Structures are given as structure tokens and as C-alpha cells.
Amino acid sequence: MGSGGVIKILLRFKDQWWTNTLGKDFTEMDFMFSDGEIRTWWTQYPLPYPILTGWIAGPHAEKLMGRSDGDILDMAMNSLLTIFKVPVDTLYQNLVRPMIANWPADPYARGAYSYTTPASHAARAEILKPVFGTIFFAGEALYEGKETATVEGALASGLSTATKILGV
Ligand SMILES: Cc1cc2nc3c(=O)[nH]c(=O)nc-3n(C[C@H](O)[C@H](O)[C@H](O)COP(=O)(O)OP(=O)(O)OC[C@H]3O[C@@H](n4cnc5c(N)ncnc54)[C@H](O)[C@@H]3O)c2cc1C
Numbered sequence: 001m002g003s004g005g006v007i008k009i010l011l012r013f014k015d016q017w018w019t020n021t022l023g024k025d026f027t028e029m030d031f032m033f034s035d036g037e038i039r040t041w042w043t044q045y046p047l048p049y050p051i052l053t054g055w056i057a058g059p060h061a062e063k064l065m066g067r068s069d070g071d072i073l074d075m076a077m078n079s080l081l082t083i084f085k086v087p088v089d090t091l092y093q094n095l096v097r098p099m100i101a102n103w104p105a106d107p108y109a110r111g112a113y114s115y116t117t118p119a120s121h122a123a124r125a126e127i128l129k130p131v132f133g134t135i136f137f138a139g140e141a142l143y144e145g146k147e148t149a150t151v152e153g154a155l156a157s158g159l160s161t162a163t164k165i166l167g168v
Helices: 059-064 069-084 088-094 120-127 151-166
Strands: 002-004 006-013 031-033 040-042 051-057 095-102 113-115
Touching (some): 006 059, 006 069, 040 069, 051 059, 051 069, 069 088
Antiparallel strands (some): 040 051
């Protein structure tokens, strides 16, 4: 079974400084994709909160997992500077609080999502066998349908295992 990483960067600003940049109206922007170091960003739209969320996933997250939170923050700010072409000082002075969730580096998580490999089907079948008829497993990585790596997949797997436990 595959396990992939995600690094999420949450930046809380004083105001939504990005809404009027590059001579455009970005008031209703929800997602943005860029060719900066951190490519994927989203806002809280339609909620009015001045928060931008940056997203690094897969091999890129694994490459950066050993970097400090300060380095990742600088990378995020540089990406925003590249995208919106605002002065560095304006951006840093507007920042209220950054938060970095580095899941691949977290010793209690060591990753974010499972993903399917050619060996996953056989691995799932093995893990789904109850141990001594008393210990049962469930979770997003053990779901066989299309919604792998989602809450829906985790719930469906939980339901299926609970049904097995009840013997119905
Ligand atoms: C960054 C990120 C963004 C995501 N975004 C989305 C999204 O937008 N939509 C979506 O549908 N899904 C999303 N997911 C995926 C979704 O969160 C997971 O698929 C889902 O939470 C998995 O549920 P689970 O019950 O299998 O596992 P978990 O939610 O991981 O639950 C496992 C639980 O077991 C506990 N645990 C672990 N070890 C032990 C132990 N030894 N003893 C006791 N307890 C233990 C853990 O603390 C945890 O509470 C996202 C995941 C990540 C990481």
C-alpha cells in the first residue's frame, strides 16, 4: 500500500490583500494554481476570512519534509510574491500568524493519504482478515471503492467492518 505526504501552509493575514492585485478583482477567487514553488493555494471564499492555504503533496512534500517550518514559510511567501507581485514588506507586515502542518515529518503520522499500488488489493484482503475473530481493522486505506483517501471511503470501510463484527 502506498502512503503519500502533504504539507499544508496556513497563513492568516490582517486583510485580504490579494483581492485587488495585478489590476484584477480576485474577490471571488477560491482556488489558484501557479507555477511558483508552492503551486496550489486556496482562500476561504465565500467566507470573508483573510487566510490563504498552500498545499504541497506527493513527492514534492517528501522532498521538502526535512526543511524547517521557517524555510517552508519563506518558500510560501516567495511563491505569493511571485504570483501577486506585491512588495515583500507589504506581505510580511500583513502576516498575522503562519501555521505549517508537515505531516510526512510528524512521527505520529508519517504521511497524509494512502494511495493504491498494484499490491494494494492483496494487502487489503490480508489486513481485513480478523485476528482471532476479535480484532478487526477499518479505515480509508482499506476501502476498495473509488473514494479512496477520503472521509467517505473511511466511513464506508467502517460500516463494512462493523457489519462484519455484528455478523449481519
Ligand atoms: C491534509 C489532509 C487533507 C484531507 N482532505 C480531505 C478532504 O478534503 N476530503 C476528504 O474526504 N478527505 C480528506 N482527507 C482524508 C481523510 O481525512 C482521511 O481519509 C480520513 O480521515 C481517514 O479516516 P480513518 O478513520 O481511516 O483514519 P483517521 O482519521 O486517521 O483515524 C485514525 C485514528 O486512530 C488514532 N490512532 C492511531 N494510532 C492509534 C493507536 N495506537 N491507538 C489508538 N488510536 C490510534 C488516530 O489518532 C486517529 O484518530 C484529508 C487528509 C489529509 C491528511
